[in-house]
Amino acid sequence: MNVLLIGGGGREHALAFKISQSSLLGKFYAIPGNPGIAEFAECVENISPEKNSDVVNFAREKNIDLVVVGPEAPLVNGLVDELEKAGIKSFGCNAKAAQLEGSKIFAKNLMKKYKIPTADFEIFTDPDAAKKYIQSKGAPIVIKADGLAAGKGVIVAQNLQDALNAVDEMKNFGAAGSKIVVEEFMDGEEASVLAFTDGKIILPMIPAQDHKRVNDGDEGLNTGGMGSYAPAPVVTREVAKRVEEKILQPVIAALNAEGITYRGCLYAGLMIKDGEPKVVEFNARFGDPETQVVLPLLESDLLEIMLACAEGNLADKKISWCSDCAVCVVLASGGYPKAYKKNLPIDGITKAKTLGALIFHAGTKSADGKILTSGGRVLGVTVTAKNIRDALEKVYKCVDVIKFDDMHFRRDIAAKALRK
Numbered sequence: 001m002n003v004l005l006i007g008g009g010g011r012e013h014a015l016a017f018k019i020s021q022s023s024l025l026g027k028f029y030a031i032p033g034n035p036g037i038a039e040f041a042e043c044v045e046n047i048s049p050e051k052n053s054d055v056v057n058f059a060r061e062k063n064i065d066l067v068v069v070g071p072e073a074p075l076v077n078g079l080v081d082e083l084e085k086a087g088i089k090s091f092g093c094n095a096k097a098a099q100l101e102g103s104k105i106f107a108k109n110l111m112k113k114y115k116i117p118t119a120d121f122e123i124f125t126d127p128d129a130a131k132k133y134i135q136s137k138g139a140p141i142v143i144k145a146d147g148l149a150a151g152k153g154v155i156v157a158q159n160l161q162d163a164l165n166a167v168d169e170m171k172n173f174g175a176a177g178s179k180i181v182v183e184e185f186m187d188g189e190e191a192s193v194l195a196f197t198d199g200k201i202i203l204p205m206i207p208a209q210d211h212k213r214v215n216d217g218d219e220g221l222n223t224g225g226m227g228s229y230a231p232a233p234v235v236t237r238e239v240a241k242r243v244e245e246k247i248l249q250p251v252i253a254a255l256n257a258e259g260i261t262y263r264g265c266l267y268a269g270l271m272i273k274d275g276e277p278k279v280v281e282f283n284a285r286f287g288d289p290e291t292q293v294v295l296p297l298l299e300s301d302l303l304e305i306m307l308a309c310a311e312g313n314l315a316d317k318k319i320s321w322c323s324d325c326a327v328c329v330v331l332a333s334g335g336y337p338k339a340y341k342k343n344l345p346i347d348g349i350t351k352a353k354t355l356g357a358l359i360f361h362a363g364t365k366s367a368d369g370k371i372l373t374s375g376g377r378v379l380g381v382t383v384t385a386k387n388i389r390d391a392l393e394k395v396y397k398c399v400d401v402i403k404f405d406d407m408h409f410r411r412d413i414a415a416k417a418l419r420k
């Protein structure tokens, strides 16, 4: 089976790592890929993943049997719809289904209509009306831009003044900010549950926890994610059952009732309080860095599962997971999530691998045989072990041998799991 992977971050490297273990795999390509993915797949950099017709032509030319779409932008942009028209199978959802991530308003209205637990909300196009509403509700309160805003369109305001300022800041998100969602603040602990779905049935993966804030103790700015671990003990067996029955199955059914078939990976970002999960957000793709801890624990053949999702045959599949724990520490460029330098040489990747780490490239490039930084999140360092404590001890030993100028990372990944 010939496979084309779309994307070039840590998530896609983790996908490539797992796909490469499949007995079904024939030729393997990535657009654009990265130096880590290049170990498994031929990386094609002269085709833009944003140009659907170019991707479709490439897939035709190379007799691709399955296209695996990593990031949200091509999903929202209808790549899967175009591939389907050309008779090419994909793991990833169509553009209508991707609205679940692409439009907060679509997602919130769907949850309201089908009674899926989430924060109460109101939608505004007029900033003054939004401010009036915020004054009537008080803080803490959450303000969100409607469309894809690269993870930056959400402001959790702790006081009234910050909330009112946030409404003005929404203008900075362009089209995404012209409609604003004002949402009730939810207290609790966050977790990410990713699930495979073929549009009918849904099979959840091992629950994970991300670390969104840039600094230890969940301080500082929101990022794409500074580290992750799995399984997340906050998602107990009972919580997992509620997530499946009250959130995952109902949302697939709700989409079907609206005439939308969702196939691929569905990501539920959850807030859990007293064992009751509520939806913070849905994503239409694998999470990053969650994927970097979830997939190393998967024992089943990933390609076989992905093909079953694409073909609507997931009911016949059983998915098995290893009973180990995994921890991922993200190594970021100094300054991230704000401006940062690029092209800094990275040392120690090979040494860290010999110590037992999986190194996932998130923002790197290769030049003259050296690996250089090229993004905010540079590497994900993942270790699996019998328990979180052992994984943590080992992962930070591996992190400590990797160096680049101004490198920064969190020292408290999985601390919440240890406290439990």
Ligand code: AMP
Binding pocket: 119, 142, 151, 154, 156, 183, 184, 185, 186, 187, 190, 212, 222, 269, 280, 281
């Ligand atoms: P989102 O992009 O919607 O996932 O929001 C980014 C982050 O903001 C989430 O991971 C939460 O930490 C936080 N957040 C979003 N919505 C809420 C809410 N209603 N209550 C509390 N925190 C929230």
Ligand code: GLY
Binding pocket: 210, 224, 225, 283, 286, 287, 288, 289, 290
């Ligand atoms: N780690 C958060 C996300 O993938 O959206």
